[in-house]
Amino acid sequence: MRPGPADLRRRMGGRCRRWTAPREAVLGFLSRRPGHVSVKDIYGSLSGACPGIGMTTIYRTLGLLERTGVIQRITLGDGQARYEFKPADRKSHHHHLICLGCGKIIDYSDFVQEELDLVRKTEEALARRHGFLILDHNIEFLGFCGTCRARSAGDLPRPVPAGVRSARKRPGNQKERS
Amino acid sequence: MRPGPADLRRRMGGRCRRWTAPREAVLGFLSRRPGHVSVKDIYGSLSGACPGIGMTTIYRTLGLLERTGVIQRITLGDGQARYEFKPADRKSHHHHLICLGCGKIIDYSDFVQEELDLVRKTEEALARRHGFLILDHNIEFLGFCGTCRARSAGDLPRPVPAGVRSARKRPGNQKERS
DNA sequence: ATCTTATTGATAATGATTATCGTTATCTAT
DNA sequence: ATAGATAACGATAATCATTATCAATAAGAT
Ligand SMILES: [Mn+2]
Ligand SMILES: [Mn+2]
Ligand SMILES: [Zn+2]
Ligand SMILES: [Zn+2]
Numbered sequence: 001m002r003p004g005p006a007d008l009r010r011r012m013g014g015r016c017r018r019w020t021a022p023r024e025a026v027l028g029f030l031s032r033r034p035g036h037v038s039v040k041d042i043y044g045s046l047s048g049a050c051p052g053i054g055m056t057t058i059y060r061t062l063g064l065l066e067r068t069g070v071i072q073r074i075t076l077g078d079g080q081a082r083y084e085f086k087p088a089d090r091k092s093h094h095h096h097l098i099c100l101g102c103g104k105i106i107d108y109s110d111f112v113q114e115e116l117d118l119v120r121k122t123e124e125a126l127a128r129r130h131g132f133l134i135l136d137h138n139i140e141f142l143g144f145c146g147t148c149r150a151r152s153a154g155d156l157p158r159p160v161p162a163g164v165r166s167a168r169k170r171p172g173n174q175k176e177r178s
Numbered sequence: 179m180r181p182g183p184a185d186l187r188r189r190m191g192g193r194c195r196r197w198t199a200p201r202e203a204v205l206g207f208l209s210r211r212p213g214h215v216s217v218k219d220i221y222g223s224l225s226g227a228c229p230g231i232g233m234t235t236i237y238r239t240l241g242l243l244e245r246t247g248v249i250q251r252i253t254l255g256d257g258q259a260r261y262e263f264k265p266a267d268r269k270s271h272h273h274h275l276i277c278l279g280c281g282k283i284i285d286y287s288d289f290v291q292e293e294l295d296l297v298r299k300t301e302e303a304l305a306r307r308h309g310f311l312i313l314d315h316n317i318e319f320l321g322f323c324g325t326c327r328a329r330s331a332g333d334l335p336r337p338v339p340a341g342v343r344s345a346r347k348r349p350g351n352q353k354e355r356s
Numbered sequence: 357a358t359c360t361t362a363t364t365g366a367t368a369a370t371g372a373t374t375a376t377c378g379t380t381a382t383c384t385a386t
Numbered sequence: 387a388t389a390g391a392t393a394a395c396g397a398t399a400a401t402c403a404t405t406a407t408c409a410a411t412a413a414g415a416t
Contacts, residue, residue, distance in 0.1 A: 018362055018413045039403080054365040059404065075255035079373075080403060097304055097312075100245050106308060118296035125290045126319055132275055132284075134321035141301065142247065142316070146309035196382045196393055217372085232396040237373065257404080258372065 002032055008070075015068045025050035026061045030071055036082035036094075072136065096140040099148055106145075180210055181266070189266060193246045203228035204239045205248065205263075214252055214260040214283055247314060254281055274318035279326025293317075 003011070008027050009019050016023070025046050030037065033045075039058055046053050062083055065071040074082045076096075094109035123134045181189070186205050187197050194201070203224050208215065211223075217236055224231050240261055243249040252260040254276065273293075275284040301312045 016362090020363065020413070022364075052365080055403095056366085056405080057364055060363085073255065075253050077251065077253035077259070081255065097308060097310055099310070100247060100313070106310075108304065108308070110307075115296060115300060118292045121292040122290055122296070123319065125292075126275060126286070127321075129288065130275055130284055130286065131324035131327075132277070132319070132321045133327050134275075134319050135278070136320045138316070138318045138320070139300075140316045141304055141310070141312050142314040143305075143310045143312035149309075149311050194393090198382070198394065200395075230396080233372095234374085234397085235395055238394085 011070055012068060016064060022050050022053050022057045023061050023064070025053065026058060027065060027070065030065075030083060030085040034085055034087070036074060036076075036084055038080050038082055040080075042083075074136070074138075095138075098140055098142050099145040100142055104145055189248055190246060194242060200228050200231050200235045201239050201242070203231065204236060205243060208243075208249055208261060208263040212263055212265075214262050216258050216260055218258075220261075250316060252283070252318075256281065273316075276318055276320050277323040277326055278320055279322045282323055284323075 005024060005028065008024070008031060012019070012023075012027075026042060028049065029042060029045060039055070039062070042058055042062075043053070043055060046058075062071065062073070066073050066083070070086060071083050072086050074084060076082060093111075094107045095111075097106040097108055098104070099106075119137060123137070126132055127134055183202060183206065186202070186209060190197070190201075190205075204220060207220060207223060207227065217233070217240070220236055220240075221231070221233060224236075240249065240251070244251050244261070248264060250262045250264050252262060252274065254260065270287075272285040272287040273289070275286055276282070277284075297315060297317075301315075304310055305312055
């Protein structure tokens, strides 16, 4: 069962002086939409719950929630932050597969249970050795996608294919996300 | 022994069409200053090696080097990217342990057996599922170091988790983190 | 109901990164 | 060595996410 308004507010404890509609709306939205949500996602989805809410308020509220520890901010490196409601169990987490040839990024989340166990063990070992409290991780694999692999015939992009000079424009661009 | 100009250029292979002074300067600087370097660090340190170099060229070169796999980009979430040279030898391979409180980054290479298994198995699965040729990976764990953990031991209104995101708020004294 | 002031939101400002575009200089082929 | 094609450069303007201001609003206490 998902937490109701009263639960959410209670979870904020005494960390804020006034509980307002915008705060209720932002936290409520995040709590019922787990995943990696951008500020624009939130802004675009709050016309019903809190009409007229401003971007500034969303940013401020996210900061508050993050400091309180109710949500977590994740930076993918694409220039905009994502936020995620922090329940006890981790869900809807994904890693990245990045093509060095065309820059395409694939989000994959079909983990094996085995993989999750291994991550946990690593976390424990690191916590023990370095005295860290580990909260999250980022994992990305780099390589070449099928298209780029076929184009370069097993080799990495050559400067000039030794004869052809017109073709060979770099396809897609490096900031996609799927 | 650190790599000389010829080594650096060779390592770029045929992945760029022309080898220029700015590229030599940027890659050379990164190769002899291992660590986690910001764009401004590079810009400010290249007056000798390449006078008059422009920010634009630095950004473009860093993109090229990253796509080639010679350097690695690290996004702390404080609004500016950091870069790190990746030595050619396998021995110096390491992962990152990042403190969300003070921004400190720990390079660790004392992997547990589970971590090596995780990497190998995941690579196989991803190659099969998505048709990728996987060449490398970046793994980072996020959390709080011992110092920061002790500091935030209290549970009441902490005005600031003092960290990565507020680093920009103090334009006066930019403390170098490493 | 009144008062205090925490919070809001329209707006301007900041700062990192990217797009333009005319100029420069690297590389290849004479 | 020379010349030509054009990859790469760099000054500048443009984007884009995030912050700072500040007058107006409304939550919570009395
Ligand atoms: Mn993830
Ligand atoms: Mn490192
Ligand atoms: Zn590709
Ligand atoms: Zn710390």
